[in-house]
Amino acid sequence: MTLNTTATAPAASSRQVAEPAKRRKARSSYPYWFYLPAAVIYTGLFLVPTFASFFFSLTRWNFNSFTFIGLDNFVQFFNEPSLLKGLTNTFIYGVVTAVLKVVLGMLLGVFLTSRIIARGYLRSIIFFPVLLSSIGVGIVFTVLLDPSNGMINKALAAIGIEGPSWLTDPAWALLSVAFVDVWKGVGLAAVIFIAGIVSIPQEYFEAAKVDGASSFKCFWNITLPLARPATATVIILSLIGGLRSFDLIWVMTQGGPGFTSDVIASVIYKQYQAGFYGLSTAGNVVLFLIVTAIVVPLSMFLNRKEVEQ
Template sequence: MDKKKIYSNWFLVPAMTIFIVMFLVPMVISLFFSLTVWNFRDYTFVGLDNFKMFLTEASLNIGIKNTLIYAILTCLLKVVLAFFIANFLTSKIKTKNILRSVIFFPNLVSTIAVGITFAALMHPSKGLLNATLGVLGIGPINWLGDPGLALYSVIGTDVWKGVGVATVIYIAGIQAIDRTYYEAAAIDGASKWQQLKAITFPLCRPAMNSIIILAFVGGMRSFDLIWSMTGGGPGFATDVVASIVYKQYGAGFYGLSTAGNVIMFIMIGVLAFPLQKFLLSKEVDG
């Protein structure tokens, strides 16, 4: 019996080796170098100075606030919009298959391409959005040049691109619901809204939980769309932790940028894992 157990444990060796080499070792090395000022020749140990600078310098810690705003809003909008779109696309409309393809199409396009395209569409004088608003008699809006609006313009673009995946996950969850629930509710006189609230919403909670986790973690890690649309500007208005880390690497502040990576890792771990545990507990209770 013991020999069989030892033999079975050997199957864990390849996976554990990959985990240690590709994840654990780089994580420990990153943590060490986040406590130093280093280049590719030598390093100087500085303790927590990099973290203190990242958390106290206004041009750096704004990335933490923007990252949280970005992750929460993109997650919330995708969850809500995709739910209603999925319900519409699982109804008895004749063109639902075509519409499903249309709603999923933005996800097939490169994020950089989407960013460049929307940056052009949002151009203050030549963009299609402002040209359309001009026809309606509304003055031009500086979508990406206004520090108070730029981050939300990027968030809107992110939602446009990512809502398709969330919709597909919802559709799978809704189609898995036993139709007899709806038939019974219709016999009892329940309206479409009552069926949506009492049947669809609670029974597609597993799909919703998956979307929340994927959208939230994706928002916390977002970089390419922001960089292609604004480069973190104007000023630091759209900088997130990932873009700040990239800028610091480019400027040669390797220790500071490594500390930023560690901070982003801690943020995701501290927020995402409890969120997942909470959502799973609600799913079991439901």
């Protein structure tokens, strides 16, 4: 009788352990249903168009039919005379806008987290251009940068400086659009830096001041290292935006004069306007691969440095 009791005890115990495990397993699978709406949206809006673009870049297509032609679109795209200039301009535009947004955003972030009057009002003023339409901003600055009647050149003339032909001079066209892009987007960079700086414990700054550290040393040794996550975010977002930029360039210069302010996105759009849909799709794939090849390694590098810190 004793043997039967001892034999059944482990069996009962194992059943008791198995039943909660089954219940835990059944419960753990339930939350995965919450991923379903996001997965459907992500698949429909990103994965399907991405794979469709890769497929149609290998075809000659219109809205009624398509013909598979292999890599001919890519060969033709890289033989376009404007592509090399557009590729160079894309990198120049992306680097210039990203660097200026990081530097100016950091300076504005430090300024707007200091003890100044009307700090909240100034933050809203800095962020306001981000809310404006890129098309509207482009049209307004096209008028302001007019070499003859624009207010910017008139203001420069009032202090004895002859302003250049901002949007028609090949030496200034691309940089002029880049400066407008920075004006419009630096507010977002500043807000990200403000969030990063505010999250730094104030005890560090108080201890540094007790030790006699100057404001510059506090910035260099405390703010800059501890705001690294915000810096990495601004770098990545600004670089992606700069490499993909199209709307401001198209509104203000349409890639001109000549090809001097063309970027890859504007070259792609011109091919689409001409009816070369397969060629423009191949250009989109090229742009996607370029942005991915630059941003993914850079993001991994910045995140690794952040973890090492």
